Amino acid sequence: MEVIVPILVQLIAGGAGGNVIGQLAKQLNLGTAGNSIVGAIGGLAGTWLAGMIPGLDALVGAAAGAAGTAGGLHFGALAGQGATGLVGGGLLTAIAGIIKSAMARA
Numbered sequence: 001m002e003v004i005v006p007i008l009v010q011l012i013a014g015g016a017g018g019n020v021i022g023q024l025a026k027q028l029n030l031g032t033a034g035n036s037i038v039g040a041i042g043g044l045a046g047t048w049l050a051g052m053i054p055g056l057d058a059l060v061g062a063a064a065g066a067a068g069t070a071g072g073l074h075f076g077a078l079a080g081q082g083a084t085g086l087v088g089g090g091l092l093t094a095i096a097g098i099i100k101s102a103m104a105r106a
Contacts, residue, residue, distance in 0.1 A: 006081050013082040014043015014089025021090040028097025038096045039089030047081050048090010
């Protein structure tokens with residue numbers, strides 16, 4: 001259970017980030033399903049990459065939420081994973097939308 005919850009947070013936050021970018025920038029929109037799928041992948045990748053950056057590793061790691069634990073879940077870490085998932089999902093969706101737009105023009 002402790003492994004599944006962070007992954008779900010990253011997937012959901014990434015999908016939300018992808019859909020937000022799709023709605024804000026219509027030229028980058030991949031459709032609801034495309035935004036959600038690409039965003040979810042970006043949410044996982046963004047959190048993984050953030051964990052490799054010094055300074056951000058504590059944000060997404062268990063140490064960030066040591067003060068607010070319940071049943072082994074670190075709420076600070078989950079919030080950090082949600083934030084990085086949201087940004088990662090938005091960024092990957094934007095990149096995919098730019099590539100899609102460029103290919104449509106060619």
